[in-house]
Amino acid sequence: xxxxxxxxxxxxxxxxxxxxxxxxxxxxxxxxxxxxxxxxxxxxxxxxxxxxxxxxxxxxxxxxxxxxxxxxxxxxxxxxxxxxxxxxxxxxxxxxxxxxxxxxxxxxxxxxxxxxxxxxxxxxxxxxxxxxxxxxxxxxxxxxxxxxxxxxxxxxxxxxxxxxxxxxxxxxxxxxxxxxxxxxxxxxxxxxxxxxxxxxxxxxxxxxxxxxxxxxxxxxxxxxxxxxxxxxxxxxxxxxxxxxxxxxxxxxxxxxxxxxxxxxxxxxxxxxxxxxxxxxxxxxxxxxxxxxxxxxxxxxxxxxxxxxxxxxxxxxxxxxxxxxxxxxxxxxxxxxxxxxxxxxxxxxxxxxxxxxxxxxxxxxxxxxxxxxxxxxxxxxxxxxxxxxxxxxxx
Amino acid sequence: xxxxxxxxxxxxxxxxxxxxxxxxxxxxxxxxxxxxxxxxxxxxxxxxxxxxxxxxxxxxxxxxxxxxxxxxxxxxxxxxxxxxxxxxxxxxxxxxxxxxxxxxxxxxxxxxxxxxxxxxxxxxxxxxxxxxxxxxxxxxxxxxxxxxxxxxxxxxxxxxxxxxxxxxxxxxxxxxxxxxxxxxxxxxxxxxxxxxxxxxxxxxxxxxxxxxxxxxxxxxxxxxxxxxxxxxxxxxxxxxxxxxxxxxxxxxxxxxxxxxxxxxxxxxxxxxxxxxxxxx
Numbered sequence: 001x002x003x004x005x006x007x008x009x010x011x012x013x014x015x016x017x018x019x020x021x022x023x024x025x026x027x028x029x030x031x032x033x034x035x036x037x038x039x040x041x042x043x044x045x046x047x048x049x050x051x052x053x054x055x056x057x058x059x060x061x062x063x064x065x066x067x068x069x070x071x072x073x074x075x076x077x078x079x080x081x082x083x084x085x086x087x088x089x090x091x092x093x094x095x096x097x098x099x100x101x102x103x104x105x106x107x108x109x110x111x112x113x114x115x116x117x118x119x120x121x122x123x124x125x126x127x128x129x130x131x132x133x134x135x136x137x138x139x140x141x142x143x144x145x146x147x148x149x150x151x152x153x154x155x156x157x158x159x160x161x162x163x164x165x166x167x168x169x170x171x172x173x174x175x176x177x178x179x180x181x182x183x184x185x186x187x188x189x190x191x192x193x194x195x196x197x198x199x200x201x202x203x204x205x206x207x208x209x210x211x212x213x214x215x216x217x218x219x220x221x222x223x224x225x226x227x228x229x230x231x232x233x234x235x236x237x238x239x240x241x242x243x244x245x246x247x248x249x250x251x252x253x254x255x256x257x258x259x260x261x262x263x264x265x266x267x268x269x270x271x272x273x274x275x276x277x278x279x280x281x282x283x284x285x286x287x288x289x290x291x292x293x294x295x296x297x298x299x300x301x302x303x304x305x306x307x308x309x310x311x312x313x314x315x316x317x318x319x320x321x322x323x324x325x326x327x328x329x330x331x332x333x334x335x336x337x338x339x340x341x342x343x344x345x346x347x348x349x350x351x352x353x354x355x356x357x358x359x360x361x362x363x364x365x366x367x368x369x370x371x372x373x374x375x376x377x378x379x380x381x382x383x384x385x386x387x388x389x390x391x392x393x394x
Numbered sequence: 395x396x397x398x399x400x401x402x403x404x405x406x407x408x409x410x411x412x413x414x415x416x417x418x419x420x421x422x423x424x425x426x427x428x429x430x431x432x433x434x435x436x437x438x439x440x441x442x443x444x445x446x447x448x449x450x451x452x453x454x455x456x457x458x459x460x461x462x463x464x465x466x467x468x469x470x471x472x473x474x475x476x477x478x479x480x481x482x483x484x485x486x487x488x489x490x491x492x493x494x495x496x497x498x499x500x501x502x503x504x505x506x507x508x509x510x511x512x513x514x515x516x517x518x519x520x521x522x523x524x525x526x527x528x529x530x531x532x533x534x535x536x537x538x539x540x541x542x543x544x545x546x547x548x549x550x551x552x553x554x555x556x557x558x559x560x561x562x563x564x565x566x567x568x569x570x571x572x573x574x575x576x577x578x579x580x581x582x583x584x585x586x587x588x589x590x591x592x593x594x595x596x597x598x599x600x601x602x603x604x605x606x607x608x609x610x611x612x613x614x615x616x617x618x619x620x621x622x623x624x625x626x627x628x629x630x631x632x633x634x635x636x637x638x639x640x641x642x643x644x645x646x647x648x649x650x651x652x653x654x655x656x657x658x659x660x661x662x663x664x665x666x667x668x669x670x671x672x673x674x
Contacts, residue, residue: 037610037613037616038607044616153616170609230663232624277619279622295656297656300656301666301667315662315663315664316663318660319657319666320623320624320626320660321656321657322655322656323653323655
């Protein structure tokens with residue numbers, strides 16, 4: 001048995017590294033174990049948006065907004081550039097149905113204290129002349145933006161390791177979690193056994209496997225999302241943009257125009273992120289394909305066909321890469337950030353689906369507070385494990 | 395013919411060619427040796443020669459015919475040949491030496507008096523040569539022509555030289571050579587060596603990534619952006635593998651290769667903007 005650690009964090013993505021960072025910063029002896037390298041799963045194959053307006057108004061959007069505030073502070077705390085850019089965000093609106101829906105949501109967001117406004121078509125086209133014709137307007141959040149997710153993982157671990165003594169063990173697979181009298185006692189890897197009273201499952205789409213080790217059934221499954229990288233250019237659009245259909249489809253699929261459309265078939269919705277290095281990330285898709293992460297030409301074509309409607313000039317450029325990642329989909333679209341009451345010492349921080357990058361700081365901080373019994377930064381009840389109690393999620 | 399097998403002729407093949415001048419013409423002074431064997435559409439040698447000593451004619455894929463009697467050995471055709479297949483030879487110089495002229499497009503250039511390793515058609519060093527002239531004028535279209543004297547019997551063997559650092563070959567009476575010898579070239583600093591050109595990642599950045607825990611190409615990539623640019627690692631991936639294997643003491647095949655993702659090379663967005671049935 002190796003030396004005892006206060007907490008073992010499993011997973012080296014944005015959620016795991018954020019959790020390890022805040023725990024180590026509080027003075028605990030923390031070990032982070034990752035079976036691959038940092039950002040090996042969804043955190044290394046996503047975009048970097050840190051937006052609030054695409055979340056459900058209220059608690060969920062508040063979580064994202066709070067996280068954005070923490071990112072602003074982390075820019076100064078961390079020892080590695082996370083490429084935080086607060087360039088605003090536009091939700092592009094095509095139809096009156098979408099506009100009514102989005103205006104209703106904007107009102108709810110604003111009642112919850114989030115800044116936002118409706119941008120009429122003439123202003124929209126003045127600001128973004130490369131947008132395709134026929135849009136009615138856009139919803140704007142002036143405070144949203146993006147980070148570089150891989151850099152976030154590196155920055156959290158590097159800073160926690162050098163300042164707060166975090167132990168980072170990469171390319172090491174957890175094979176078992178041992179209990180004593182029903183409580184977490186140690187974490188077993190292929191290289192040894194670490195004695196600990198607390199373990200945090202931050203394994204994203206792989207969280208169910210870490211759940212099985214203590215006999216719990218975590219209702220998370222991998223949802224595949226693909227993106228396309230376009231060659232470096234001057235920015236096509238000045239901010240992060242996505243189409244209102246993305247939100248309509250995510251929360252109210254019954255409002256979608258044609259359930260048999262290509263968009264529906266592949267879960268396609270246009271998104272655009274200008275990166276710090278000059279490339280443009282064009283998204284995206286959502287589909288349940290198990291743990292397959294191969295690039296699918298049909299989906300790439302569908303993504304680009306959809307993107308042409310919003311940025312016609314795109315057809316003059318080149319695709320340099322396509323990639324896909326597994327978003328940890330939780331059946332009620334909200335993370336599990338919680339102790340597991342039936343296994344004392346076992347915690348889960350996973351299931352943010354496509355919002356992991358956006359909520360990582362608050363997810364990490366909250367997890368650290370829950371483990372130490374500190375006053376939590378937000379009410380943890382909506383994120384609790386107990387919400388699944390009594391349900392059969394086989 | 396050996397040229398068909400190896401891609402270069404052997405000495406006997408060159409000497410037995412009908413283009414090789416007669417012993418009488420050889421005795422008169424400078425002449426060129428045309429080692430052109432591929433019937434490609436090309437005739438700058440014909441057009442540059444103002445004495446009509448080289449004929450290609452029609453069709454343009456004809457191999458050149460050399461009329462040595464009309465040639466004054468000016469050497470213009472050496473620089474102008476895109477295939478760098480023409481050489482100058484002069485035999486029976488003072489002291490029994492011979493002269494060979496060849497095109498040369500590398501830097502640094504030698505200087506008159508340098509003693510350099512002379513190489514044959516395969517690049518093997520076969521003797522020492524002395525640089526006699528370095529022609530660099532604009533009319534040569536960026537191709538320099540080097541005249542080098544070599545021992546007797548070597549003018550038909552030597553076709554280029556190996557020349558790396560000036561200080562290695564410089565005569566001691568040459569001032570610049572002495573300076574160079576006294577101040578050997580500084581070792582390049584890792585922070586000055588670019589490994590990934592697209593993202594301007596230096597060797598030092600790669601070392602830092604390895605110190606931070608990177609054990610494979612992807613590990614270096616996520617920490618430095620090396621390989622994320624326009625060429626997607628086509629230039630730097632092998633370099634990074636080499637650096638990793640040196641630093642980690644692993645053979646390159648033990649390293650985990652980077653994820654291969656389509657497209658293999660940058661592809662026009664337009665070509666992908668089609669309906670699923672293939673129509674635009």
